[in-house]
Amino acid sequence: MVVESDGLLDESSLVAAPLPQEAVHVRLDVPRKDDLADLVFLANNKTVAANLAMMPHPFTLENGRALIARAAQVRKNTGLFAIRLKSTGRLIGVAKYAALEEDGTVHVGYWLGEPFWGRGYATEAVHALVDHAFTHHDMDELQGSCRVTNPASRRVLVKSGFQYRDQAMIRSIGAGGSVPIERYVLDRTVWKSLKGWGQGQ
Template sequence: MVVERDELLDESCRGAAPLPQEADRVRLDLPRRDDLPDIMYLANNHRIAANLATMPHPFSLEDAKALVQKAEAAHGNSAFFAIRLRTTGRFIGVARYANVEEGMPVHVGYWLGEPFWGQGFATEAVHALVDHAFTHGTMDELTAACRVTNPASRRVLVKSGFQYRDQSMIRSLGAGGSVPIERYNLERAIWKSLRTWGRVAS
């Protein structure tokens, strides 16, 4: 999973712009209260929390309610989406983007429930998220990060057009300390080219 920053999205930061955002097999739209059982079931997983910055483990009902509440507001270059299967509408994860801090590029983050790993859903979701960000936002660049021990997320980022920038350290609540990460970025001009060329080769 991509390292995400939970504290970036507060109540002033509604899930933005037209919904849903669709891909071949997944759809991005707002998480709902009737998603709470699936959110709790999927998010209460140490293997996910250890790859994120601020996801708690164990993950409680209150944490699930807070996740839904954070997606219920909207402003500027920020969005918070549920990832759903198009065929059933089932919640399978989260994708979002937001400003890390004033003057810094907008950061992309996501997580996917473990039963849905390895099937290409994350790549579809990140493609849709990036398209949403650059179509409806004003940013010229997106950033993302993954743990150095997470090759699956590295592949998702590369397939989505992100380019490796450098390595750094980040504190992970789920991992219980600081962990090394790889940082990536994607410029709007590169995104436009990738759309023209048919995305990135698998």
């Protein structure tokens, strides 16, 4: 899940838009101070960090506090959310979108704590994230990427309507160097045609 979330999400913030974003099993809403213990426990995982661009390992209380503080900032074409289980309200990961390049290209990022992998939660979260981005902002497309060695993240992007664009190299703090990634794109017009995704599941 590389740029699934850049861990610290330096360019991210919570937009002033309606919350929470509901899915079948998860919802996206504001990361809070009382999420700190869960956030640090789940993010402080070498396997998670190695699949992301900017997440440090170890992930400390200070990193967690910084992420929560960033969520209070407001920026154009940007959103930072806690991924929560609807059944319990507990934080299980983080999802975001932000303009990470000078050209204004908006990237999606996400990660889930390892105990929650393989249950479809990431796909639900990315669907809600994409819906939020296109509904409340004016970008024409979203980009996402994953490590070449991360088929689970590739499936999340494809199931969310993203289409393969190319391969590249990025620096991953958690992996300790440059790693190959696949880059994907989702156009607003494609999103509109897929807007009924997830219904009836």
